[in-house]
Amino acid sequence: MKKKGKAFSIVYITICFLFFYIPIVVTMFFSFNSSKSLTKFSGFSLKWYEELISSNSIMEAVYVSVTVAIFATIAATILGTLTAIGLSKNRKIIKDLVLNINNIPIMNPDIVTAIGLMILFSSIKMEKGYLTMLLAHIAFCTPYVITSVYPKVRNLDPNLANAAMDLGATPFQALTKVILPMLKEGIYAGILLSFTMSFDDFVISYFVTGNGVQNISIIVYNMTKRTNPTINALSTLVILVIIITLILVNTVPALVKRRSKRKMDKSLNN
Amino acid sequence: MRHFTKLARPYIIWAVAIIIIPLLLIVLYSVTTGGNDLVNIQFTLDNFKKIAEPIYLSVFTKSFRLGVITVVICLLLGYTLAYIISKFSEKAQNILILLVTIPMWINTLLRTYAWISLLSDNGIINTMLNKLGFDSVPMMYTDFAVIIGLVSDLLPFMVIPIHTSLCKIDNSLIEAAMDLGADRFHTFWKVTFKLSIPGVLNGIIMTFLLSISTFVIPKLLGGGQYMLIGNLIENQFISVGDWNFGSAISLLLAAVILIAISLMKRADREDTEEE
Numbered sequence: 001m002k003k004k005g006k007a008f009s010i011v012y013i014t015i016c017f018l019f020f021y022i023p024i025v026v027t028m029f030f031s032f033n034s035s036k037s038l039t040k041f042s043g044f045s046l047k048w049y050e051e052l053i054s055s056n057s058i059m060e061a062v063y064v065s066v067t068v069a070i071f072a073t074i075a076a077t078i079l080g081t082l083t084a085i086g087l088s089k090n091r092k093i094i095k096d097l098v099l100n101i102n103n104i105p106i107m108n109p110d111i112v113t114a115i116g117l118m119i120l121f122s123s124i125k126m127e128k129g130y131l132t133m134l135l136a137h138i139a140f141c142t143p144y145v146i147t148s149v150y151p152k153v154r155n156l157d158p159n160l161a162n163a164a165m166d167l168g169a170t171p172f173q174a175l176t177k178v179i180l181p182m183l184k185e186g187i188y189a190g191i192l193l194s195f196t197m198s199f200d201d202f203v204i205s206y207f208v209t210g211n212g213v214q215n216i217s218i219i220v221y222n223m224t225k226r227t228n229p230t231i232n233a234l235s236t237l238v239i240l241v242i243i244i245t246l247i248l249v250n251t252v253p254a255l256v257k258r259r260s261k262r263k264m265d266k267s268l269n270n
Numbered sequence: 271m272r273h274f275t276k277l278a279r280p281y282i283i284w285a286v287a288i289i290i291i292p293l294l295l296i297v298l299y300s301v302t303t304g305g306n307d308l309v310n311i312q313f314t315l316d317n318f319k320k321i322a323e324p325i326y327l328s329v330f331t332k333s334f335r336l337g338v339i340t341v342v343i344c345l346l347l348g349y350t351l352a353y354i355i356s357k358f359s360e361k362a363q364n365i366l367i368l369l370v371t372i373p374m375w376i377n378t379l380l381r382t383y384a385w386i387s388l389l390s391d392n393g394i395i396n397t398m399l400n401k402l403g404f405d406s407v408p409m410m411y412t413d414f415a416v417i418i419g420l421v422s423d424l425l426p427f428m429v430i431p432i433h434t435s436l437c438k439i440d441n442s443l444i445e446a447a448m449d450l451g452a453d454r455f456h457t458f459w460k461v462t463f464k465l466s467i468p469g470v471l472n473g474i475i476m477t478f479l480l481s482i483s484t485f486v487i488p489k490l491l492g493g494g495q496y497m498l499i500g501n502l503i504e505n506q507f508i509s510v511g512d513w514n515f516g517s518a519i520s521l522l523l524a525a526v527i528l529i530a531i532s533l534m535k536r537a538d539r540e541d542t543e544e545e
Contacts, residue, residue, distance in 0.1 A: 009354045009357065012350060012351065012354055013351065013354060013355070013366065016347065016351050016425075017369060019422060019425075020369075020370070020373045020422065020425070020426075021373070022388070023381055023384030023385050023387075023388060023422070024373070024376065024381065024384060026384060026387060026388060026394060027380070027383070027384040027387070030387065038387035038390075038393070038394075039387070039392060039393060039394050039397050040397075079280065079281055079284065080281075082277040082278075082280070082281070083277065083278045083280075083281035085274050085277050085278075086274050086275055086276060086277025086278030086279070086281075087278045089274050089275045090275050090278055094278075094282075098278065098281070098282060098285065101285050101289055101290065102285065102289075104289050104293070105289060107479075107527070107528060107531050108524055108527070108528070109479065109480075109482075109483030109500075109523060109524065109527060110483065111483050111485060111500050111503055111504070111520065111523075112296070112483070112520045112521075112523060112524045113292075115296065115503065115507055115516065115517070115520055116292030116293055116295060116296050116520075117288070117292055118507065119292060119295045119296065119299060119513065119517070120288070120291060120292045120295055123295060135288070139288040139289070142281070142284075146281075161274070171274070175274070196375050199377075200375070200376075200377050200378070202377070202378065202379050202486060203485070203486070207507065216377070217377055217379045220377075220379045220380060220383060221379055221486070221490075224379075224383050224386065224490055231380075231383060234380075235377075235380040235383070235384070238376070238377060238380060239376055239380070242372075242375050242376055243372060246368070246371075246372060246375060250368060
């Protein structure tokens with residue numbers, strides 16, 4: 001009976017993971033196809049990768065996606081972290097109000113956030129393009145930073161900053177040397193979330209962009225109208241980058257911890 | 271620490287400008303006609319009345335039906351997967367959960383695009399069916415394709431919260447139920463499942479919210495004529511240009527979802543308080 005259950009478990013998990021991963025694997029596989037077919041593999045070639053690199057519009061989209069994600073993450077992390085710290089010291093009514101407002105973009109469907117921003121930008125006659133896309137990304141990333149940092153701020157001892165300042169630290173030093181290091185975990189989670197949310201976004205970018213500014217998602221959306229193995233090549237690269245990042249994020253902290261522990265053991269032994 | 275109260279101020283201003291004002295603009299558009307030109311502004315409820323017209327109403331019922339089907343499939347598949355994963359050793363669980371989350375980090379668009387090459391008429395599945403001697407089955411541009419796309423996109427959102435709830439369950443409760451004579455089914459139904467309800471609710475909200483408001487998956491897998499709420503909104507803003515009607519639909523969608531979430535959250539809170 002037990003054995004049967006175990007076998008079922010493994011079969012079930014395998015089927016689920018096949019369901020998740022087959023499309024991804026197929027995409028990657030056919031990016032190395034020498035013909036345009038997405039069903040018959042006629043030979044190994046890197047020609048779609050060459051086409052990808054020589055395509056100006058795709059390279060530009062990659063540039064837009066990467067730079068918007070970096071700038072939006074930096075802005076959202078700074079704004080979100082400072083807000084989370086400030087908020088915990090505010091009166092409860094303000095705190096609750098801001099946190100509730102902060103939840104709106106998280107709970108609201110993307111498409112509603114998107115059209116809201118689209119109407120906003122056109123109401124103030126802002127030209128749609130890179131800047132509007134960046135502002136929109138900061139707008140939807142910041143709430144995620146706040147929700148990941150705020151719980152860590154609440155767990156802090158409220159006397160920490162006072163202690164630092166009593167010992168002669170300026171408020172700025174208390175913030176950077178005492179408070180921020182203690183929030184590290186929440187801030188890292190916020191950075192990871194912001195970057196991937198921004199890099200992944202299609203719906204909001206699609207509605208607030210203009211003047212031919214496209215990110216990766218938008219260019220894929222516009223190219224899917226016909227089969228195009230260049231998208232497979234692009235997918236493969238994006239997927240590899242994401243998987244490598246995730247593996248690093250999941251293993252490096254453990255490695256660093258082990259290493260610093262070893263260092264500490266060593267220094268203790270000395 | 272009083273020094274730091276000011277740090278929240280920039281965000282309060284920013285939030286009003288970029289969260290509150292856009293919402294108010296949607297409300298304004300939904301009850302007016304003729305753009306936001308203040309001279310020609312006219313208040314009306316026609317935009318909402320238009321939603322009740324049969325063509326648009328059918329879009330709503332179709333979205334709702336697809337959302338429910340997606341949620342049910344995700345719940346059945348996802349609960350089983352989360353339950354099985356929770357029975358593994360902690361180390362194996364971490365790896366399995368990482369494997370469930372990886373697809374979430376990969377662009378929805380790229381993953382949906384990948385399904386096209388599997389499902390299309392001369393795609394991989396049909397080529398394989400032909401080789402086995404079966405006829406091709408048209409799958410692209412059907413409800414089936416859209417549901418496959420939605421389920422594969424949303425399943426992780428069901429698995430993760432349920433797995434989190436299942437992990438929190440104290441094993442001694444299950445042992446106690448067994449000791450007290452409950453059979454495996456009753457132990458599962460009355461103890462395990464009951465204690466995992468917060469995760470289930472969370473999963474249901476997330477998958478329903480995402481499936482009812484999507485427009486990429488139905489557009490790529492359902493074809494240009496396939497209309498769900500998301501596509502209808504996109505249509506009004508991008509091709510038709512009726513921003514007022516589009517705003518009215520968006521407002522309704524946002525209201526339904528926000529109310530649903532707050533009701534579920536309240537139920538969740540009452541549930542935890544009871545215990």
